[in-house]
Amino acid sequence: MKEKKLLSWIAGFLAAIAFCTLLCQKVNFLLCPETAVFYPQQTSLEPDGAQYETVLPVACLTPIGVDEYLLFYVQDGRAYQATAQIVAEKDGLAAVSASLPPDMPVVRYSSKPLQDGVKVRIVEEILP
Amino acid sequence: MHLKKTGWWLTVGFALICLLPFAGVIAGSLRYPGPLPVTLEQYGRALLQNMTFYTGFWNSCWNTVLILAINIPISMLAGFGFSQYWFPGKDALYWLYVVLMLMPFQAVVVPQYIILQKTGLLGSRWAVILPCAFSTFAAFLLSQYMKGISRELLDAGRIDGLGEFALFWKLAAPLCRPAVTAAVVLVFFSSWSMVEQPVVFLDEISRFPLPVLLSRSAALFDGTAPACGILFSILPILLYRFCYNDLVEGISLGCVK
Numbered sequence: 001m002k003e004k005k006l007l008s009w010i011a012g013f014l015a016a017i018a019f020c021t022l023l024c025q026k027v028n029f030l031l032c033p034e035t036a037v038f039y040p041q042q043t044s045l046e047p048d049g050a051q052y053e054t055v056l057p058v059a060c061l062t063p064i065g066v067d068e069y070l071l072f073y074v075q076d077g078r079a080y081q082a083t084a085q086i087v088a089e090k091d092g093l094a095a096v097s098a099s100l101p102p103d104m105p106v107v108r109y110s111s112k113p114l115q116d117g118v119k120v121r122i123v124e125e126i127l128p
Numbered sequence: 129m130h131l132k133k134t135g136w137w138l139t140v141g142f143a144l145i146c147l148l149p150f151a152g153v154i155a156g157s158l159r160y161p162g163p164l165p166v167t168l169e170q171y172g173r174a175l176l177q178n179m180t181f182y183t184g185f186w187n188s189c190w191n192t193v194l195i196l197a198i199n200i201p202i203s204m205l206a207g208f209g210f211s212q213y214w215f216p217g218k219d220a221l222y223w224l225y226v227v228l229m230l231m232p233f234q235a236v237v238v239p240q241y242i243i244l245q246k247t248g249l250l251g252s253r254w255a256v257i258l259p260c261a262f263s264t265f266a267a268f269l270l271s272q273y274m275k276g277i278s279r280e281l282l283d284a285g286r287i288d289g290l291g292e293f294a295l296f297w298k299l300a301a302p303l304c305r306p307a308v309t310a311a312v313v314l315v316f317f318s319s320w321s322m323v324e325q326p327v328v329f330l331d332e333i334s335r336f337p338l339p340v341l342l343s344r345s346a347a348l349f350d351g352t353a354p355a356c357g358i359l360f361s362i363l364p365i366l367l368y369r370f371c372y373n374d375l376v377e378g379i380s381l382g383c384v385k
């Protein structure tokens with residue numbers, strides 16, 4: 001009798017946790033900001049033709065001060081913020097000097113305001 | 129009378145000191161930045177928004193279940209063998225079991241690490257499970273308990289035509305229920321709150337059990353770590369609540385001979 005009661009309590013608890021796990025997955029999916037990302041490129045910007053390490057759309061940058069911009073890059077499913085300075089700009093593209101990890105996508109659009117370290121879902125990769 | 133009263137107050141005082149950390153965690157779990165001084169928001173966030181909690185919780189569950197599933201049957205058989213049979217080197221082997229049981233994890237961590245590295249298990253779930261699954265504590269406890277099984281009873285079983293495994297399964301195992309329960313509960317507690325082995329043998333956060341995540345990566349819990357700790361304590365408390373009598377009987381009869 002006691003064993004049955006113990007097993008039913010434990011089974012009930014584990015079932016509740018399993019249900020909450022599924023619910024949490026769904027809630028996280030719904031709350032997670034959807035983002036469109038752009039992979040920074042190493043390319044040249046006309047007319048000077050100089051090669052720049054990191055070139056990305058100007059729309060990825062949010063001004064936060066004089067000649068200083070904020071951007072978010074995505075690593076392991078989370079968005080992390082970084083600051084950048086524009087070195088050159090042309091036709092909606094900007095060459096920036098920023099300390100970004102190599103080959104990390106930069107957020108172009110987000111369905112919700114982002115904070116440092118927040119989980120995000122990539123729904124679109126914007127091609128150059 | 130005065131001495132008795134002083135003793136009672138001392139006991140209550142020590143009990144309260146022991147309970148203080150747990151009370152602190154409970155109090156901490158009822159606070160969250162906001163207008164309300166007492167709130168269940170941490171529990172809501174832990175249960176509905178924090179996948180890190182579930183990753184750690186289910187990792188702990190799998191580790192514990194697999195350790196118990198391997199350790200307890202093997203320990204029961206080993207305990208029966210040590211208590212009822214004689215074979216060459218039995219005493220030396222038993223002595224080795226006791227020494228291994230008394231050895232702290234820090235003493236065996238390097239050889240275990242090298243073996244796991246050579247076998248390619250380092251970093252996998254089995255790196256945590258296998259060393260714990262073959263720990264010798266449960267075998268020692270069960271062999272001590274099984275020494276109390278009367279030889280006449282087993283001989284009667286043999287006369288009735290039972291084989292050696294049937295003797296173990298049909299006679300010895302049911303008689304050892306309190307000791308088996310005690311072994312299950314004690315192995316469960318040690319596996320459930322395991323910290324050192326995962327820290328040394330695992331490298332991916334997604335494989336860490338909850339105690340390691342709570343102690344190492346509190347930032348992942350977004351301020352809900354106390355509530356996660358309380359939720360994580362429910363299963364051991366349930367087990368202790370229902371197995372208390374068997375636990376006491378198993379330990380006391382198993383270890384006092």
